[in-house]
Amino acid sequence: EIVMTxxxxxxxxxxxxxxxxxxxxxxxxxxxxAWFQQKPGQAPRLLIxxxxxxxxxxxxxxxxxxxxxxxxxxxSSLQSEDFAVYYCQQYNHWPVYTFGQxxxxxxx
Amino acid sequence: QITLKESGPTPVKPTQTLTLTCTFSxxxxxxxGVGVGWIRQPPGKALEWLxxxxxxxxxxxxxxxxxxxxxxxxxxxxxxxxxxxxxxxVDTATYYCAHLVVESSGLLCDYWGQGILVxxxx
Numbered sequence: 001e002i003v004m005t006x007x008x009x010x011x012x013x014x015x016x017x018x019x020x021x022x023x024x025x026x027x028x029x030x031x032x033x034a035w036f037q038q039k040p041g042q043a044p045r046l047l048i049x050x051x052x053x054x055x056x057x058x059x060x061x062x063x064x065x066x067x068x069x070x071x072x073x074x075x076s077s078l079q080s081e082d083f084a085v086y087y088c089q090q091y092n093h094w095p096v097y098t099f100g101q102x103x104x105x106x107x108x
Numbered sequence: 109q110i111t112l113k114e115s116g117p118t119p120v121k122p123t124q125t126l127t128l129t130c131t132f133s134x135x136x137x138x139x140x141g142v143g144v145g146w147i148r149q150p151p152g153k154a155l156e157w158l159x160x161x162x163x164x165x166x167x168x169x170x171x172x173x174x175x176x177x178x179x180x181x182x183x184x185x186x187x188x189x190x191x192x193x194x195x196x197x198v199d200t201a202t203y204y205c206a207h208l209v210v211e212s213s214g215l216l217c218d219y220w221g222q223g224i225l226v227x228x229x230x
Contacts, residue, residue: 043220091214095168
């Protein structure tokens, strides 16, 4: 099973600043990497797929990059609604499309 | 518009079998390249992939749960059913179903249900 490791576990950033979240895969996953945002009491929401393609309706301040084993989610100018937990997920190797353990983005 | 919703009897007692139904709209499981996946999330913890069923009835399960987990579909009712036998308190989690679509060489979860909390307690 591929292990997805996210860092940091918690990231404290001020509104208006840039946030950079990392995700590393234990094996190469090509570009089959997605990012999800989850707010308390809500289901995850797809933000990025194919490592760098924004899902429908996702603001342009969210961007993804990387391929192979190293991936990054960048939020260029944090808004109040962006403070949440973010998960990466590889969907290249089944039967288990593994998730990372999450990065909590909190207000500094 | 794609929507999914999980339902089922909760809570569940240890050793019982959990049966959850995912009722969806906005797509058909008769359509090539479409599937429904199940994911769970223990309270305060990360997401855990359980398995999925594909339009052609292909199924894949998390190996550690393979002996306990079954996923079936009823295309006439637009429903997918998850059964997990011999429930244990460690199976306490919010269970989500999600719409899967082929993306590149994999299956992407692009729409999720709201989730259903399943406590396992005697």
